[in-house]
């Protein structure tokens with residue numbers, strides 16, 4: 001039997017597959033792993049932020065080459081209060097992911113600027129007609145359709161800007177909800193990269209995925225002006241429409257992905273139900289893949305699908321909260337739910353985002369003075 005070209009082909013060179021490639025290169029350098037990306041660079045155009053408490057110390061160590069910014073605390077602002085929380089907040093970037101992958105993957109395993117037109121369990125066909133073969137293929141080509149999932153949306157436009165004078169921020173403001181509310185729950189999120197540079201995201205928790213980039217850019221400029229920041233130039237723009245999980249059938253979702261080809265990242269619905277963020281999930285999957293006893297297509301497919309199913313089940317409570325936010329609260333009162341949440345104990349908030357909420361936390365989150373009329377919250381939950 002002829003040997004295939006690779007042990008593993010990672011279809012799509014974004015965050016999830018990039019992290020699998022990086023981790024395998026660190027732990028299993030004997031494997032021949034190909035990473036195939038349609039864009040000119042691995043990782044696209046992203047800043048991936050996460051809480052320090054989302055990852056274990058070992059995970060922090062192995063993704064350290066991707067992390068461009070680290071802060072020891074972050075702030076939230078609401079109409080009724082503002083607060084600084086002492087949990088680290090970190091940002092990884094696409095250029096650092098690209099550079100790390102170019103360091104560890106041999107040139108003949110890196111394919112960029114070439115779209116994949118067909119994927120089978122043991123091959124991918126490229127737009128230029130080349131066919132690459134492998135023992136296994138992982139499909140991480142992004143979100144794709146998700147008709148089996150009931151989703152709300154977090155959408156945003158982010159402007160990385162250079163200001164004329166220092167912004168005066170030391171730490172990120174991950175939610176400034178003192179802004180005018182439009183189109184659901186709106187907040188502005190600011191990451192201060194240097195004394196005069198920052199990334200400002202105008203963000204919305206909305207029912208629909210439509211995004212008017214021009215309007216959001218205008219509002220970002222208005223927000224900057226309201227903070228006394230004069231934008232000298234815009235360095236980069238990011239746009240995102242991220243899924244927020246309200247309900248749905250994860251088994252049907254995974255069954256809609258081609259059999260025998262392990263889905264990864266957003267393609268496998270591996271994201272935080274409340275934020276739509278996927279970096280911590282992608283780190284966990286990369287660790288999972290790197291520790292599998294063998295990397296046959298069947299083993300990988302089973303392991304990642306089982307993990308995705310478990311991860312979805314583990315987030316059942318978050319989906320209940322999303323149901324209250326999207327279906328129980330009117331769009332103009334959604335901010336009240338977050339306002340109240342951010343008055344809770346700091347360690348509870350850490351556990352919440354890291355996916356370690358315990359039953360006491362759940363009781364604490366659901367009891368007390370309700371931010372929306374209790375009958376509407378319950379009706380949203382019971383509607384199923």
Ligand SMILES: Cc1cc2nc3c(=O)[nH]c(=O)nc-3n(C[C@H](O)[C@H](O)[C@H](O)COP(=O)(O)OP(=O)(O)OC[C@H]3O[C@@H](n4cnc5c(N)ncnc54)[C@H](O)[C@@H]3O)c2cc1C
Pocket residue numbers: 011012013014015016017036037038039042043044045046047048049050114115116117140141142143238239240241242264265266267276277278279280
């Ligand atoms: C603007 C933005 C900001 C975000 N910020 C955060 C954040 O701060 N923290 C966080 O945890 N999450 C964040 N997310 C959410 C999520 O983590 C990212 O979307 C993440 O990149 C998803 O990883 P992925 O690997 O599933 O998909 P992607 O990173 O999108 O990777 C898919 C890759 O497949 C490639 N591809 C698609 N089709 C083909 C094809 N036919 N042939 C070859 N290649 C193909 C794409 O070009 C892309 O590079 C953000 C998302 C966006 C859009």
